[in-house]
Amino acid sequence: MNKNKDIFVKNLTVLQFKVFSIFILFLCSVSAFSQNGNFYGKVKYDSNEPAVSTFIVLNGNNVKQETNSNINGSFTFKNIPYGNYTIAFYSLNEQPKTVDVTLDSKNKEVNVTLEVAALDEVFVKSKTVQQKIEEKGFAVNVIETKEIAIQSIQVNELLDQSAGVRVRQSGGLGSHAHYNLNGMTGNSVKIFIDGVPIRNFGPSFSLNSIPPSLIKRIEVYKGVVPPHLSDDAMGGAINIVLNGITKNELKASISAGSFGTYRADVNGGYRNHKNGFTARGSAFLNYADNDYEVWGDQVAVALSAGTPDVYIHAKRFHDRYRSQGGKAEFGYTNVEWADKFLAGVLLSNMDQQIQTGATMEIVYGNRFTEQNTKMYSLEYAKKGIVENLDVSAFASYSRLNRKTIDTIATQYSWLGYPTSYYNDPDVWATGAEAGDPTLQKDIDETINARTNLAYNINDNNVIQLNHLLNTFTRDSDDPMLPAAENALKEEREYLKSILTLSFENKAFNEKLRTSVFAKSYYMDRTSKLRTRSSNTSSSTIIIEENNINSNDFGYGGAISYTFSPKFTVFGSAEKAIRLPEANEVFGNVAANVNASVNLKPEHSNNYNLGFTYDNIKFKKHTFGVTSNIFIRDTEDLIMQFPTGSNEEFFENSNIGKIYTEGFDFTLNYTYNDKLFFSGNTSFFNARDYNVTYDVDGNPITPSYERLANTPYFTMNYNLKFKTPNLIQKGSMLSTYTNLLYVNEFFRGSSVLGGSGKTVIPTQVSFDAGFAYTFPKNKVTLSFDVKNIFNNQIFDNYALQKPGRGFYGKLSFTIL
Numbered sequence: 001m002n003k004n005k006d007i008f009v010k011n012l013t014v015l016q017f018k019v020f021s022i023f024i025l026f027l028c029s030v031s032a033f034s035q036n037g038n039f040y041g042k043v044k045y046d047s048n049e050p051a052v053s054t055f056i057v058l059n060g061n062n063v064k065q066e067t068n069s070n071i072n073g074s075f076t077f078k079n080i081p082y083g084n085y086t087i088a089f090y091s092l093n094e095q096p097k098t099v100d101v102t103l104d105s106k107n108k109e110v111n112v113t114l115e116v117a118a119l120d121e122v123f124v125k126s127k128t129v130q131q132k133i134e135e136k137g138f139a140v141n142v143i144e145t146k147e148i149a150i151q152s153i154q155v156n157e158l159l160d161q162s163a164g165v166r167v168r169q170s171g172g173l174g175s176h177a178h179y180n181l182n183g184m185t186g187n188s189v190k191i192f193i194d195g196v197p198i199r200n201f202g203p204s205f206s207l208n209s210i211p212p213s214l215i216k217r218i219e220v221y222k223g224v225v226p227p228h229l230s231d232d233a234m235g236g237a238i239n240i241v242l243n244g245i246t247k248n249e250l251k252a253s254i255s256a257g258s259f260g261t262y263r264a265d266v267n268g269g270y271r272n273h274k275n276g277f278t279a280r281g282s283a284f285l286n287y288a289d290n291d292y293e294v295w296g297d298q299v300a301v302a303l304s305a306g307t308p309d310v311y312i313h314a315k316r317f318h319d320r321y322r323s324q325g326g327k328a329e330f331g332y333t334n335v336e337w338a339d340k341f342l343a344g345v346l347l348s349n350m351d352q353q354i355q356t357g358a359t360m361e362i363v364y365g366n367r368f369t370e371q372n373t374k375m376y377s378l379e380y381a382k383k384g385i386v387e388n389l390d391v392s393a394f395a396s397y398s399r400l401n402r403k404t405i406d407t408i409a410t411q412y413s414w415l416g417y418p419t420s421y422y423n424d425p426d427v428w429a430t431g432a433e434a435g436d437p438t439l440q441k442d443i444d445e446t447i448n449a450r451t452n453l454a455y456n457i458n459d460n461n462v463i464q465l466n467h468l469l470n471t472f473t474r475d476s477d478d479p480m481l482p483a484a485e486n487a488l489k490e491e492r493e494y495l496k497s498i499l500t501l502s503f504e505n506k507a508f509n510e511k512l513r514t515s516v517f518a519k520s521y522y523m524d525r526t527s528k529l530r531t532r533s534s535n536t537s538s539s540t541i542i543i544e545e546n547n548i549n550s551n552d553f554g555y556g557g558a559i560s561y562t563f564s565p566k567f568t569v570f571g572s573a574e575k576a577i578r579l580p581e582a583n584e585v586f587g588n589v590a591a592n593v594n595a596s597v598n599l600k601p602e603h604s605n606n607y608n609l610g611f612t613y614d615n616i617k618f619k620k621h622t623f624g625v626t627s628n629i630f631i632r633d634t635e636d637l638i639m640q641f642p643t644g645s646n647e648e649f650f651e652n653s654n655i656g657k658i659y660t661e662g663f664d665f666t667l668n669y670t671y672n673d674k675l676f677f678s679g680n681t682s683f684f685n686a687r688d689y690n691v692t693y694d695v696d697g698n699p700i701t702p703s704y705e706r707l708a709n710t711p712y713f714t715m716n717y718n719l720k721f722k723t724p725n726l727i728q729k730g731s732m733l734s735t736y737t738n739l740l741y742v743n744e745f746f747r748g749s750s751v752l753g754g755s756g757k758t759v760i761p762t763q764v765s766f767d768a769g770f771a772y773t774f775p776k777n778k779v780t781l782s783f784d785v786k787n788i789f790n791n792q793i794f795d796n797y798a799l800q801k802p803g804r805g806f807y808g809k810l811s812f813t814i815l
Contacts, residue, residue, distance in 0.1 A: 036458070037103050038384075039077040041110040043069050043089055050074075050273075051091055051114055060085035063459060064509075070334045072273065079388050079456050089114060133219060136513055138226055138558050138572055139182075139608040139628045141165070141666075143218040153784070155207045155215070159238065161716050161738060163680035164222050164628070164664035168795040169208075172290035172802050173261055174321030174352055176591060177208060181222045182630050182662060182684055184235020185710065186640060187581045188602060190225070192239040197231050197470070199581070200398045200448045202373025205325050205348045207240070211265035213253055213811065214282050216241045222664075223606040223630055224556055224572035227502035227517040228452055230466040234578035234604050235632070242282075243267065250814040257784075257807030260289030260320075268815065276335035278342070283326035290319035290355075292802040294414070296792060298360035301413045314414035316355050318365045323350040325373075339381045346375040346398075357434065357592055357648035360799060364433045365412040369590035371402045390454040400444040404590045406432040407439065407480065434648060440478040440589050444582075447471045460507060466500040472582040485541050491528040492586045496579055498522075516557040523579045524549040527586060527597050546597045552577040556606075566616060571609045578602040580638060584652045594643065596652045604634040614668075624668040630684075632660040639709075658707060660686040676720040683713045706746055711760075713743035730775030740765040760794050780811045 039058070043051040050073030058065045061083035069075045077087075080103055087110060088098045095115050101108065133142050141162045148158060156177055160167040166180040179189045191198040191207060198206070219239040221229070229237050250268035255261075262285075269280030293315055300309035325348025331341045349372035354364050375398035383390040410418045411433055432438065453465045472494040478486060502517035527546045556574025563569070580599040587595035610628030636654040643651040662684025669677040686707035706712070720736040742763040769784035783806075787793060790804040 035082050036079045036388075037082060037106045037108060039080060039085075039087070039101070039103065039108050039110055041075060041112070042073045043075065043112045043114065044073050045091075046113055046115050051089075054114070055090040057088045057090075058085055059088070065459065072334065074334075076384070078384055079458055081458075087112075136226065136515065136558060136560060138224055139164075139222040139570070139610055139630065141220040141222075143220065145212045145215045145217060148212060153212060155210055155212055155218070155240070158212060159207070159218065159220070160740065161678075161680075161718055162220055163626070163666040163716075164682045165220060166682070166711055166714055166742070169801060170795060170799045171316075171319065171355070172259060172292060172321070173286060173288035174208060174290070174323065174350070175799075177206075179238060180710065181220070181236035182632070182660070182664065182682070184223075184604075184632060184634075184660075186638060187584060188233075188235030188578050188604075188638070190229070190231045190233035190237045192229055192231070192237060194242055195229060195239060196377075196394055196396070196450065197448065197468075198240075200396050200446055201346060201375060202348055202398065202400050203350060203371055205327075205346065205373065207238075209284060209286055209323050209325065209348075210240065211253065211263065211284055213251060213265060214242055214267050214284075216243045222628065223608045223632070224558060224574040224576075226515070226558075227464055227466055227500045227519075230450060230452070230468040230498055230500050230519075232496070232498055232521060232576075232578045234576040234602055234606075234634075248815060251812070252814060253809060253811040255807060255809035258805035259292045259802060260287070261805075261807065262287045271333065276332045278333040279328075279330050281326065281328035283324075285324045286322065288321045290321060290802070291315050291317060292805070294360065294800045296800065299414050301415055312414060314416075317416045318353045318368075318412075319355040320353045321350075322352070324348065329379075331379075337382070339383055340379060340392075341381075342379045344375075344377040344379070346373070346377070348373050354590075354592075356799065358642035358650050362434075362648050363412045363414055365416070365418070366408040366410060367404075367406040367433045369402065369404050371400065371590070373398060373400045375399075388456045390452075390456070392452045393450065395449045396447070398446045398448075400442075400446075402442040402444070402590055404438055404440045404442075406434055407437045408432065409437070434592065437480045438478055438589060439480050440476060442589070443475045445473050460505060460510075462504045464500075464502045464504070466502070468496075468498045470494075470496045474582070474586060485530060488530055488541060488543055489528075490530060491526060492582070493527075494523075494525045494582045494585070496521075496523050511562045513560045513562075514557070515559075516555075518555040519553070519577075521552040521554065521577050521579060521601070522550070523601070525582075525585060527595075529586075529595060529597065544597075548598075550579070550601055552601060552603075567611070567613050569611045572606075573608070574606045576604045576606055578604075578638075580652075584638060584640075592649045593640070594649050594651045599638060599652060600636045600654050602634065602636050602638055602654075604632055604637075606633075607631040620672040622670040624666075626666045627663065628665075629663040630661070632658070632686075634658045634660070641709075655688065657689040658686055659689055660684050660707075662686075662712075674722050676722075677718070679715070679717040681715045686710055686712065708746050711742050711745045715739075715741040726772075728775050732773040733770065734773075735768075735770045737766070737768045739767075761792075763793050764789070764791055765793055778813045782809045782811070783807070784809075 043054050045051050051069055052073060054069040056067050056069065056075050058077050061081055063080060065077050067075050067077065082103050084102050086098055086100055088096060089112055090096050091114055097112060097114055099110065099112060101110055133140055143158060143162060156167045156169060159165050164182045167177055168180060169175055169177040178186050181189050193201060219241065221237045223236055225233040225237045229239060248270050252266040254264045265284040267282035271278045293313055295313040299314055300311045302309055327344065327346045329342040329344040331343055332338055333340050351370045352368060354367040354369065356362060356364065375396055377394065377396040379394045381392035385391050409432060413419045449469045451467045455463045457463065474492040476490055499520040500517055502515060505514045525548055529544050531542045531544050554575045554577045558572035560568055560570035579601050583593065585597055585599055587593050608628055608630045612626045614624040616623040635657050637658045638652050639655050640650045640652050643649050664680065664682040666680040687704040688707055689704060717739045720734060723733040725731060726733045744759050744762045747758055747760050766788045767784065767786050768788060769782060771780055771782035773780040786805045786807065787803055793801040795801060
């Protein structure tokens, strides 16, 4: 079996090399007929210092391009047709300058010196990164974190305030979270850090752990995902873009709050302006007791045997979470031979007590898990590595060590007292809180390689080839198992390969943007897992072998048209495939997830249509509206459900055909650059399409049931007010409030913790706070109150989240 896999990998590598060679030959043949060249040069001040971040505009010969000078004052315009041009240079501190140039060779050098400005102000108009992303036709939210980072807020809370996004978290800080984007959920929504799948970073380096101060922006793609994120994201993607530090700086923040919550982070960087050597790093520390109060239909105790349960308010008592980690990168940036060449190392670890099973019916007091991750990476990127060809590559190896500890035969009540003991020496398999006693150790090893090639045929046409290769293996050992059983070693291996070819076009002076792509998906997974005939010491042990592979093909596209700088219409469609994740297939003892070795890939036809009408001004008032309607037609959707008589564990399964249609809507309003309002609403109707058959095998009229455990109607409203120069000149006071509404939704077909209810009730959460930034923008103090009215907030299967909490944060710039 392994031999066959090795042959496959070898053949795949040869095939990729052949495709790549043909692709390069094609590019060379196209470029051979072009009469294009490049402008390059440097811009400096009259003091002889490099003019960093100068805005530069090239015009002429039906060509218009924009760029900014880098840290050395260097700039380039590539693949420009021969002809006459003007190049304008704009700096906020110096006088604008325009030069006339003629391009009549492959490379033309243009060096400019800017003089002291004679004007009081220079106005420069350019599209923001957010505008450029949103104009590509994908249904996307771009969240800028510069101002929000000073608040005592987690990334998941920030995402929860975005249109069409619902973060589903199982408790307080450190608890499991998954993301719902327009009705698609779980691993159908992929998470990336700088375009790299987050699964390579380990569980302690999660969105819940990364401080917002380390993040430059968050890109939320709903439904169709752009080709450069070359994973199998079927329902959407969240891409966290970290601060790319290329200057000397050092920042830090500390925060503390309710439920024993403490957080700290530091990040900084150094760059040598002469040779481009760059070093940057970040570190974080998180701690929470998570001892918040819970109550309701699942929080009950029996005063004595045979008496009815008494419902109480109780504190969680076994839910501590600790995580810490650091990431460092060393290499070169913005040099002649590389835009980026960085070697990196990431170290993180986590330990977490486990309070409940899949629902709050089962209460633990001794079960916990420990995990640590080491990841080593190498990244390279260069635009114009050869004429018109851009390349970027990332490779990483990560090793996750995980241990689950559950050896004490006791369960607890919500009062914190033991309620049951298991002492039968023969029934050893029930001698722990969650069933079998375990000290299971898992070693997960992951290799990830991602390569992107982009050939710029001309200014308006780009061909890209992207490849993602991911391998996963897991070795397990549990000394608590009988020696004979533990000697029967299990095997878990997984290989995933995704190849994407795409074409992008800009037409009608960049008003019309089109992107089309095709994807090839390959998966091969092998497992040898133990099964036991009974839960006694005399049971029979069986090794169950599975080998499953699949080949799938998908395609899609996105289009947008900008009628004016304020009004853009966009649409996208995709035939998408999502391959099961390793943890879904092989399970995860620490997370109470059972193995599901026969999971099939998900398939979905996704459609989006929307518009953006932004920057509508009337005197001191500014408005913006974005709306998107969508359809998801999905087969074999993978969802996670509680299983077992006490719903203590989770298990993933394919649930057939799901049809979803809905919309999301966002309204932004600003008054005099002091008052800011943002409101969004999301509604979708996801139905489980079940077809039953009569005794003769003929289909009966299908019944539609709303998809279980999925909130379908949410609203979020955020209001912020800025007061400059309060108390001190140059200071800024920001006050803000946020209101979250989640309509009631079905938990599932089974009862809610034995209470007879199948509905998770309507939820309302109201937050408020302020942030005061001292003069010179070096220090900011913030204070937040979360869930002011102490309402019950639920997510996954009525697992209650924290109530009212108070949090303070101090952010400061050291260098």
